[in-house]
Every structure is written in structure tokens, then in C-alpha cells.
Amino acid sequence: MRINRLDLTRYGKFTDGVMDFGSTAPGSPDLHVIYGPNEAGKSTTFDAMLDLIFGIGTTSRYGFLHPYSSMRIGGSIKIVGEDREFVRIKRPQNSLLDANGRVVPDALIRTDLGGIDRDAFTTMFSLDEKTLERGGEGILASKGDLGELLFSASAGLSDLSRHLSAIRADADVFYRYKARSGLLVDFKKRLADLKARRDELDLQVTEFQRLTTDRKNLGRAHDEALEERAATQRRMDEVKRILAALGPMARLSAARHELAQTDDVPYPPAFWRGELADLRSEEVEGRVRLEQVRKSIARTEQELEDTPADQRALDLSSRVAELSDLQPRYITAENDIPKLSARVAELSIENILVQLGRRGEIEPARLLLDAQTVGTLRALIEAKSGVDARTASAKDELKKVERASAAEEENGGVRAEASPDTAKAFEHLAATLKAIPRSDEQVAFRALSRRRDAASVAQAEALSRLLPWRGAIAELSSMVTPSAARVDQWKAASKDAQDKARTARADLDRLEPEAKRIAAELDAVRSQVGEIEEARAIASRASRDEAWAAHRRMMDATSADAFEDAMKSDDRLVSQRLLHFAEIGRLGQLLQRDAALRTDIETASESYKDALDNQNALRLQISNKLAAFASDGGMDAGPFEVEDWLRKRDVALRAREELAGVDQEIADLRDRVARSKKLLEDAMSAVNAMYHPDADIAALFAAAEDALSDFTIAASRAKEIARLHKELKERQQAFTDASRIADEWELEWKRACDGCWLAEPGAAQRTGAVAEILAALEKLASAIESRDSLIDRVQKMEKDRALFEGKVLELCKQLSIPLECSTRELAAFVYERLSIAEDGRDRRKKLTQELGDLRKDEVSLTSAREVLDARLAEMFEFFGATTLGEVEARIEVSGRRRMLQRSISALEQELLESSGKDDMSKLEDMIASADRDLLEDELARLMPVLADQDGRCSEIFHLKSKAQDALDIIGGDERVAEIEEQRRTTLLEIEESARRYMELRAGVAAAEQGLRLYRERHRSDMMARASSAFNTISRGAYKGVAAQPGKEGEVLIAVSASGGSNAANELSKGARFQLYLALRVAGYHEVLGNRPPIPFVADDIMESFDDFRAEETFRLFAEMAQRGQVVYLTHHRHLIDIARSVCPSVRVHDLDAISVSRRPDAVAAE
Amino acid sequence: MTFRFVHTADIHLDSPLKTLALRNADLSELIGLATRRAFVRIIDLCVDEHVDALVLAGDLYDGDQTSMKTARFLAEQLRRLDEAGIKTFIIRGNHDALSRITAELIMPDSVKVFGASADVVHVERKPGQFPVAVHGLSFAKPHAPESLLRHYALPVPDAANIGIMHTSLGGSAGHDLYAPCTVADLQQSGFQYWALGHIHRRSAVEAESSAIVMPGMPQGRDINEDGAKSVSLVTIRDDRSIVVEERHTSVAQFERLAIDISGATDWKQLVVDVSAKLDALRSSISVDHLVARIQVTGSTELAWRIRRDIDLLCTELEARGSIAGNGWIDKVHSACTPSETSSKGSGALEELTSIIENEVGVAAEYQQELRSIADELRAQLPAELRDIFGTDETTFRETLENFAREGSAEVMARLRGGEVE
DSSP, X not given: OEEEEEEEEEETTEEEEEEEOOOXXXXXXXXXXXXXXXXXXXXXXXXXXXXXXXXXXXXXXXXSSSOGGGXXXXXXXXXXXXXXXXXXXXXXXXXXXXXXXXXXXXXXXXXXXXTOOXXXXXXXXXXXXXHHHHHHHHHHHTTTOHHHHHHHHHHXXXXXXXXXXXXXXXXXXXXXXXXXXXXXXXXXXXXXXXXXXXXXXXXXXXXXXXHHHHHHHHHHHHHHHHHHHHHHHHHXXXXXXXXXXXXXXXXXXXXXXXXXXXXXXXXXXXXXXXXXXXXXXXHHHHHHHHHXXXXXXXXXXXXXXXXXXXXXXXXXXXXXXXXXXXXXXXXXXXXXXXXXXXXHHHOOHHHHHHHTTOTTOSOGGGGOOOHHXXXXXXHHHHHHHHHHHHHHHHHHHHHHHHXXXXXXXXXXXXXXXXXXXXXXXXXXXXXXXXXXXXXXXXXHHHHHHHHHHHHHHHHHHHXXXXXXXXXXXXXXXXXXXXXXXXXXXXXXXXXXXXXHHHHHHHHHHHHHHHHHHHHHHHHHHHHHHOSOOHHHHHHHHHHHHHHXXXXXXXXXXXXXXXXXXXXXXXXXXXXXXXXXXXXXXXXXXXXXXXXXXXXXXXXXXXXXXXXXXXXHHHHHHHHHHHHHXXXXXXXXXXXXXXXXXXXXXXXXXXXXXXXXXXXXXXXXXXXXXXXXXXXXXXXHHHTTOOOOTTOOHHXXXXXXXXXXXXXXXXXXXXXXXXXXXXXXXXXXXHHHHHHHHHHHHHHHHHHHHHTXXXXXXXXXXSHHHHHHHHHHHHHHHHHHHHHHHXXXXXXXXXXXXXXXXXXXXXXXXXXXXXXXXXXXXXXXXXXXXXXXXXXXXXXXXXXXXXXXXXXXXXXXXXXXXXXXXXXXXXXXXXXXXXXXXXXXXXXXXXXHHHHHHHHHHHHHHHHHHHHXXXXXXXXXXXXXHOOHHHHHHHHHHHHHHHHHHHHHHHHHHHHHHHXXXXXXXXXXXXXXXXXXXXHHHHHHHHHHHHHHHHHHHHHHHHHHHHHHHHHHHHHHHHXXXXXXXXXXXXXXXXXXXXXXXXXXXXXXXXXXXXXXXXXXXXXXXXXXXXXXXXXXXXXXXXXXXXXXXXXXXXXXXXXXXXXXXHHHHHHHHHHHHTTSOEEEXXXXXXXXXXXXXXOTTOEEEEHHHHTTOOOHHHHHHO | OOEEEEEEOOOOTTOOOOOGGGGSHHHHHHHTTHHHHHHXXXXXXXXXXXXXXXXXXXXXXXXXXXXXXXXXXXXXXXXXXXXXXXEEEEEOOSSSTTOOHHHHSOOOTTEEEOOSSOEEEEEOOOTTSOOEEEEEOOOSSSOOOSOOGGGSOOOOTTSEEEEEEEOOTTOOTTOOOOSOOOHHHHHTTTOSEXXXXXXXXXXXXXXXXXXXXXXXXXXXXXXXXXSOOEEEXXXXXXXXXXXXXXXXXXXXXXXXXXXXXXXXXXXHHHHHHHHHHHHHHHHTOOSSEEEEEEEEEEEETTHHHHHHTHHHHHHHHHHHHHHHSSEEEEEEEEEEEEOTTTTOOOHHHHHHHHHIIIIITTOHHHHHHHXXXXXXXXXXXXXXXXXTTOSSHHHHHHHHHHHHHHHHHHHHHHHTHHHHO
């Protein structure tokens, strides 16, 4: 298989791109290098080749420009020696078309691959860095089964052992050694289940026979047991019957005997027996009641006779009722008169009179005062205390004022008050004192002088810092200094110059040793190469050409010789140069480097010098400026120093200002003190205060304050005396007013007392006494009122009493009651007499009624007696008896006989029924011969026997039924047959599975052994190829690869030139990649050993290879390209040269070129 | 008045079918218990045809058949005949010679089971009808190396004589000799009809004066009992001429089907072709259910695929068979060989195949490994299957060789999987 042309019609970034690999040239390696810088579509091309062969994946990442539905790649592919056109579109199936757009099977394009799928192809023959490494790791992960690995590669089976394991696993599903699960186990379990079910359902013939026999035997046994049990039962019933008849028979005999013993009497009507008792009780009851009624009649008649009637009392009954109405009032009067009289006596009018001081007053009511008088008196009494208090208070106040005036007089008497002018002068003095500040000048002066000293020192120090400048301080302020901007400019310029100088210096420090080194190297190379520098070669060539020109001109022997010499010399030189090609190259490089270095050094030197010059110019400029304002300075001309000095100058100037400020403050203070003193002296003169003319301001203050104080005290005294005089006058007036009011009250009081009995001799007239008298008079008025009411009530009661007594006496006379006791007792006699009379009248009425009722009863009882006697006579006649007792006895006997006859016949009936006999005589005979004890013994013996027989019967019956049931359940149904069929099928399944298991196991075992043989056969070839390839690629650094037995089979190791060995994972990345590549190279040759060629594509896998190894790799590629198509994609242009040097016939394709080229026919075809 | 009877033999009642097709539970519903169903059909036939008798010429059961349920079933069915006024004549064959289950059953009076000594039954006939005598003799033991003919009584004069005998005749392939005798001896015996049993495939010799019929079994039980199965419906006319009709009774019929698929290149087409052949077979057979064992042969590039996916093929055919109607697959075999074009795989696989065929197969180490695998498995199999790898050393070795050959082919077919698809 070979890709002749790849059409990137619509794929990734490509539109109508064509990559034409051309046709193969016989004998020439089919090696292609596709060059394309980043983003030129290198990987796209790489993947396009895979997609063309194997189809575009469902999630291709190349659908960004052309949508999936329109993606299209194609090309001309050589298959089985024939060129064919294919087109691949993106589709799940039928995605491969021929040149005419017809679907062709995928297998067609892959014919030459012989089953190598996309994975295997990618792993082995379509490599980028990723697949190279991943595939390489896959080799490591195969745990060293190199034979299998190589087999997989060449057979296109990427995972042979997985396939075999899968087959083995298929077999294991049926059975695995010592496994507890699996199909076989399941089958066996199913068989066991089926057997169990069958055993449960089925009845085998042997069991059937046993059951039949059992059933027959049991049937017979059951019949026998039943018969035995029935006999026992029968006997037991017989015995029980005889025993049961014994009792009734005895009762029968007794009844018969008793009947024979009784008399024969006639049988009366049945109801007589019941009637007899009633007749007897009727007879007795009738007799007794008649007697009682007769007795009651006699008793009632007697009682009526004994009860009298009092008609006189009854006639007076209405008057007696009136009397009883009056009686309560009589009784009240009787009780209350003495009590009320006592209360009149108790009223304390006498005591009140004593209080009033009027004992013996005959007419107490005379003492009572009218309301007006009482009101006046009361008002005056209330006013009295106020009048008294006012008088006393006025008097006290007056005395107090008088005392104060006297004291003041003693203290010096009256002083004249100060004149208004004087007062005004003093007010001015006080104002002046308040206005002048009282600061302490001394303290202020001391503080200021200290500050001045400090400022002076600071100024001196600042000046000293300005050294070496020694001018006066005044000069400083007048100086013309450079501006801050100017100074900054100087600073920047200076720094810039310094930086430049430093950089240049550093360059020089670096470049100069390098130059020396190059020079030394140059010497060394030159000495190796000889005098064959380029210059010399050119010179030689020139002299040769010159010689040739000369020879052409002359065409003589000499010129020919000269030319020959020149020619030879040039050839020699050339050959020498060729001999030392590499060194010459190196020499050229060195010379070039040397020249460059020299230029660099020169440049650096110049720049260094410029920087220094700039610095000096600046200094000069500054010096000039300095001279302008500080000529005698001798100061440093550096910009930073200048800046510093200017700062110090500012400090000195500030110190000077401070000193001047302090001096000013001191002068101000002195002025202020002088002005204050003047003001004070003026004010003091105005009040004529004394003061020392030389006194300082403080003494003046003191004197002024003293004068002011004296003046103030004198003024206040004068004011106090004036006030006292005024108050005295006011108090005297108040006292006079109070005395007049007191006199008026006395007059009033006297007038009030004179209007009543208080004016009488002996009556008190003081206010307190009168107040008490007024209270007592109130009580007196109330007592007199009560006494009058009581006396009235007593009189009324005495009238009621008299009326009652009169009426009582009158009634007593009419009823002839002797008047020998109290009125109250007489009244009681009258009441009693009336009450007795009324009771007698009621009693007589009731007794008369009772007597009537009793006479009626007597008549009815007499007639009932006659009826009864007739009935008794009938019975006596029937029995021929004479008494009721006899009749009773006869009836009793007849009843007894009738009862006995009835029970005899009942017993006979019962016995016949229970015994089952029909003849009483036979029964009597049988019972006569029976012995109760013997029969009972027999019954007791039979009972357990019957129970045992019962148990046996049911037991046998149960067994018989069971046997019958077991037989009955056998149906002709097919369940057992079904189970049997399932069992047969299961066995068949096991057999089939077992065969299959054996086949698979046999096949796997054969394949494994076959593989071992295959591996042994091919391994050495492959290993040799891989070793050789690895040796080549690594340029001899490694001798090759070797397989070494490891823990899990063989381990692949790299053998180094020195004979050391490394596991692949211990190699550097470059070496490891080379190893991986070597294995692919070997695989490629192995695969091509027995199949048509296939392409080998690699995408920049030599990133980690140096140029020499890359060259060797290309050499291997060229060798591979002798057998099949090899395509290498790269973005390293130098690799093209390397490839060309190794394989001049390599074809280089530029991706940039193809992305624009178009195939007219392809366009037209669409 | 004619005398009509149904003659059958070798019922092997409740002997299960032996086919993997029964793995399918649905199918087991349809064709399970086929021997029973066939027997019911025979009874139905007797009742429907109003025959006078049913003749069962031995091997009602397998010898190991000891379930009383089977006997009960038999009795139930025979009672149906009794109720229909049909007599039953039974002899025991080699399989049921010792069977005790019949003895234990209480048969209706109309059933005659012949004993170990020959006996003649004179069939009750209405007045005016020709007399019929039925002769029978049961196997007393499973083996009867001698001819039994001489034990039979002489034919009853004037009667139609029917002899019932269980015999392998002159012996046939696959059957041991049981009570051997020749057709000629039978023809000379003077009996009108010989109702034979024992051989499972039908055969009949009909002459003017007599008919000798081996009816075959009414229901085949496995692929070795393939082909149509039937019973005989026999009519003896008043003139003593005999008409033998063959009546099909089987529920399921086993058939082998070999299909040449040379040249098949496409799996789908292959399935269609094979299905078509199966359908053709199905429509040529009138039985309810067909159970087919299919063998595909020929040279095809699909050979490996078929070998690998034989179970898939089987499943597809099963599906198509059930869709077409009552066509079932017992098993599918492949005897295909790879075609020339498909055999050119990669060199490596060819080389490996060659190594396995020529070197591994004969290596002692490999033989030993196979042997140990087989021994290990055999120990785990149920007792009934201990002999499936062969009963002696020769067959064991042959079996193993067969496993190795088939297994290697299968494994290689699987490894080629990627190529074929």
C-alpha cells in the first residue's frame, strides 16, 4: 500500500489542498519530508492519512471550517500493485467511495494492511510524540513478552493475550477449578432440585406394592377390632340395664304393699278436699266476729251516756274571743309601765345642771339660749385667740428694733454719707485696677531672656555648619542662590553620566576577557588549520585565475607551468580546506566573533569616555555658579554638596529670624508695664490715696486696693443706720393698731353676755367657761325632750290595763266563777270553761255515728251463719260423720289410695321400657336372680377393655386411611414426566457445555503453546533488528536491546556501549524515544517480511534527538523507504538538509504551497 | 363384518425427548411429553375409527421407567378404550419385560396382557361374524436370544389369526438380536397378520395371504430416531383380505438438514439461505413440529466467522424458524472450510495455525495437558455423564483429538475476528 496522492478537499483548515507524493522511482528510496511551520496543518495532514484509510471518527476535531456533513478527503492509493482513487466522507457507514462516488467496502482500502486496525497501525506505523511514547510504554507494560508483542504487531492483533484470556473466560463460565459458582454448578443444582421435586411427587412401583399390601392387611385388622369392640359394648349395656332396674323394682313392691294396707272409703268429689279448709275457717271467723260486734254496741251506748253538754259557756263564746284580743296589750302594759317609769327617773337633768353650776334650778328649760346668742358667743370665742396673738407679736417686734437701734448708737453714732464726687473717684480707681492686666512681668522677663540665649546659640551653630564659608550672617540673606529646579537638573545630569559610565565599564569588563579568549582560540585553530584561511584561499584562487589568464594570453610552457603550479597550489589549498572543513568553519566563526567583539569593545570605550566628559562639564558649570554667590567658599562643586549647603543656609537664616523675634517681645513687655503704672498713679491721686512715688507697679496695686477697701466699708455702715430708723417707726405703728382691736373685742363680748342668764350673778363669763356651758346646754335640751315622751306612753298603757280588767270581771260573773284570784288567772279560767264545753259537743256527735254502723254489721253476720250450717250438714250426711274432723280424715285416706295405684302402674311401665322385656313376670324373675355386687364388678372390668379396643380401632383406621390416601394421590398426570424431561434436557445441556468447554480449553492451550513456538522462532530476528536500529539511532551510545528474564517474564533493557544495561524507564527521554523508535523500525521490517508494503508516517518525533542522531534516524528511514513509503512531517527546516544529506533523493513537500494549489479536475467534478 | 384394529409398538411412554431445543421453555410447552401426546393420539384414533382392538407389540415403557404415574396414565387411557368397547392386547418387549408397573395396575377386563407363555384369545364376535384369534407371548427377560415362533400355538382354523411378537427379525443395524426369526418363517406360519414390535423404523411385508408389519415407534425421541413416525390401522375384511393403512401420530419430528453454503460471502445472505432451506423442509413435512439438526458445509470465506458465531447463527435460525412456524433447531454444526480467497490472512496467523496443526497437536506435552483438563472436568460431571468422553482409552483419545482440532479451529477463528469483520 502506498499513498500516491492525498486530497485534502474539505478537511480542517484545508480546502481543495493536494499533497502529491508522486510515483515511486525504482531503486530509489520512497522517502518524503513534509515541511510546514506551526499552524501550517501538519497534524491535520498526519491525521488525514489515517482518516482516509480508517474513516473519519464520529467526533473529529477537523470539522471547524467545513461542517461534518461536507468533510471530504481522498487520494490515489496503490493497493495490491494497482493505483486506485478513493474518497472518504464523514458518515457512520458506507463512507468510502470510489472515484465515481460509488460506495466501496472499507476492506478494499485496507487490503494490504491484512487486519491491522487503526489502533495497531497508530501504535506501530503512524507515530507522533504521543503515540511513540504511549506505544513504547505499552511495550514496557507488556511485561516483556516481546515475542507476543512482535507477533501482535506483525499479525495486527494488538492484544493477543486479551483475546486468549477472553476465550479462556468463556470456558470458565462453565467450570473453573475449585470455583463455587459457574454454569456446571448451576446445572448440578438444577438436577438436584429436579430430583427432589420428582421424589416429592412420584410414587415408584415398589412403594406402590408396599402400600397396597399394607392397605389390605390394615383393612382386615380394622374389621376384627371393630367386632371385638362391639361384643364388649353389648355386654356392658346389658349389665347397665339390670343395674338400672334394681331400684324401680324395689319401689314397686313397697307401693303394692302399702295399698293393700289402707281402708276402702268412698271417693268424695274432688273439690271437697280444697273446700274443707275454707269451711272450717269460715265457721270460726263468723262466730267470733258476731260476739265482737255485740260487745262494741254496748260499750258505745255507755260512753254516750257519760258525755255532758255545757250550753251556757257555748253561748258566751263570741265575748270570750274579744277578751283574748285585748289580752296582749294588757300584758304589755303590765310589763312596761314599771320599766318606763324607771327610765324617766334615770334621765340626768340634775347632773347637767350641776355642770352648769345651776344646781337646784327649778326651771331648767329657762337656761336654754336662743340660737343668735349662741352664734355670737361662738364667733367671739373663735376671734379671741387671733386678737391676743397679734397684740403680743407687735409688742415683741417693737422691742427687737428698739434694741438694735440702741446698739448702733453705741457703735459710733450716725456718720455722714460720702459725697458723690468722692464715690465717683473711687469707682474710677476700682475700674482702673480691674482694667490693668495683673501679669507677672518678672516671670515673663525671665522666660524671654532664656529664649533669647537659646536663639543666639542656635544661630552661631548654624553659621558654623556653613563652613568653609565664613561670611557674616547678614550676607547669607543677600546671596543670589541657584533655584531648586536648577539643582535637580544638575543632579539628574550627574546621575545619568554616572550610570552611562558604569554600564560602559561593565560591558568592557565582560567583553575584554572574551576577546582575549577568542584570540587565544583563534591562534589555536589557526595553528591546526595552517595558513588556509578564507583570505588565503581567495588569494590562491585569484593567483590561479591570474595564472590562467596569463597562460591564455601566452599559451607557452612557462605560463602553462606557472598555471599548473598555481592550480596545484590552489587544489592543495582547497583539498586542505576540505580536509579541515569543520575547523575552517570554526575558524570562520571565530573570526567573525572576534570582529564583532572588537567592535563592541570600541563602542563601549567610547561611551565610557563620553560619560566621564559629561560629568566634568557639569562640575565646571556648578563651580561657576558657586563663584557667583559664594566666591570665598572653597566649597565642593558637586550638585549634591551644593544642595546640602543650601539647606544648611536656610537653617542659619531661620535661626537669625528666631533671635530677632525674641528681642522684639522683650521691648513690648517693658512698654506695657510703664503705661500701667501711669494709669494707676493718676487714679490714686484722684482719691487722694497715699503712695510712695518710687513704688513699683506691684506696690501701687496694693496701696490702691487698700484705699478702695476702706472706702467701701464706711459706705455700708451709713446705709445700715438709716435702715434701722425707718423700721422702728413702722413697728410702733403696728403695736398701736393691735391694742385698739383688743379693746373692741372686749366690748363686744360684754354686750353678748349681758343679753342672757350669763349676766346673772355667779355665772362665769370667761371665754373658756362659756364654751363649756354652751356644750352642756345642748345636752340639757335633749334630756328634757326624752322625759316628756316617756311620761306620755305610761299614761296610755294604764288606760289599756283598766279596760281588760273590767271585761274579765264581767265574764266571771256570768259564768259564776268566783273572783278570788288575779285578773290574769281569771281570764285563764274563762278560756278553759269554753274549751271544755266545745270538746264535749264534738265527742257526742262521733259516738252516735259509730253506734249506727255497728248495728248494721250485726245483721249481716247473723245471715252468713245460717248458710254455712246448711253446707256442713250435706258433708256429714255423705260420710256418715258427725264432725268436721271426721270428714277431713275420710278425704285424706281416699287421696292416698289413688296416689299409690298411680305410681305402681308408672313403675311397671318404666321397668318394661328400660329392660326391653314385654312381660312383667319374666322381668321380676330375672331381677330376682341378679346380684348387684357381681354385676358392678363386671362392669368395672369391661370399661377399660372397651377404651383399649376403641383406641385400637381408630389407630388402625388412621393407618388404613393413610395408605389409601397415598394410593389415591397417584394420578396419571404428567408432572413427573415433565420433570424427567427437564432432567434429560439439563443433562444434555451439561454434555454440550462440557464439550464446548473442552474445545475452548483445548484451543486456548494449543494457541498458547503455538505462540510459544512462534515467539521462539521470530524473537531473535526481531531482537537483532531492534538492536541494530537502536545502535544506529543512538550513534553507538547503545549497543542495542536485550531481553532479560524478570519477575513477570522478560524485561526489555537497553545495553549501553560500555556494556551497562538500563531498564527503559531509567533512560533519558531522548534515549527512551530512540529505543521506542528502534522497536517500531524493527517491527516495520518484520511486518514487511511477509506482507505487501505499508506506509510509515511520523510527525516530528525527533524533538529530543540531536542533529547527529536525527541524521542516523533519517538513514534508517531511507533504508525503510527502500521497502515501503516513509513520510516524515516536521517544522524544523534544518531537518530537510539533514534528510537531503543522507538521502539525496528525498522528496520535500511544503505545506504552505499545497494549501493554495488546486486540482482543476476535482473542482470540475463537484 | 370386518375386524379393525390399530397396531403399534415401542411407545416408550414417558421416555423424554433428547434435544437441546427443549432448553427453550416455550418449545418445551409445545413438544414436551411427546410420547404421551402421541399415545393419546393413538387412543383418539382408535375411538374415532371405532376399531375393534388396539394391539401393543411390546416396549410400552423403558425398563427403568418405574413411576406409577406412568402406569396410571396408561390405565386411564386404556379405560377410555374399555368404555368405547375396544379391546386391548399387550405383550411385553425387551424394555418392559421386567416392568412391574403393569402388574400392579388393575386393568379393565377388556385388556389382555399376554404372559411369558404363549396364549390365544378368541375374540368375542357377534353371531355371523368370522371368528378372530389373537396369539401373544411376552418377553420374560430382557433378552431372548432364541426365536419365539415355535412357542406360538397353531393358527385356529377358520378364524382370522393375529400374532403379536416382539422381535428384531433378522437383526438390523444398531440393534442387538432379540427373538430373531425370519419373514419367511412368519409367512409360513399360517397367521393372517403378524403384529411386530421392537424396531423403531417402520417396515411392512404385505402378501396376498398375510401381512407382516413392523410399525416403528409412534414418536421419535432424538435425532437418531428421525423421520416420520406412524401406527398401522389394519382392516381384515370378510374375505380375509387385509388392508394396512399408515397413520402419522408423532407430535414432533426430528430431521437432519445438510446445507451447502459454498460461495456465501455475506453473513446476512447466509442466514437467509439457510432459513430458506429450513422453510422448504418444514413445508415438506406435515407434522406439528419440526426439530432440525442443521449442518452447513462447503467452502466459504465466512468459514471462520461461522465457526466463531455458530451460536449466533443458531439463534438467528431459531428466531426465523419460530416466526415461520413450528420449526425448531436442535443444533447447528459447521463443516465449512475456508475458501481460497479468505485463507490469505496475515503471514503470522497462517504461521501460527500451521504450528498448531503440525507441531502442537502431536506434542506429548499438549496431549498431557488436555488429558488433565478432561480428567478434572470428568470428576465434576454428574454420574450420568461420566462416560461422555468415551468409555475406553481409544475412544477417549479420539474424543480428545477431536476437541483439540475443533477447539484450535475455533480459537483461530476468534483471533481472526478482526480480519473478517
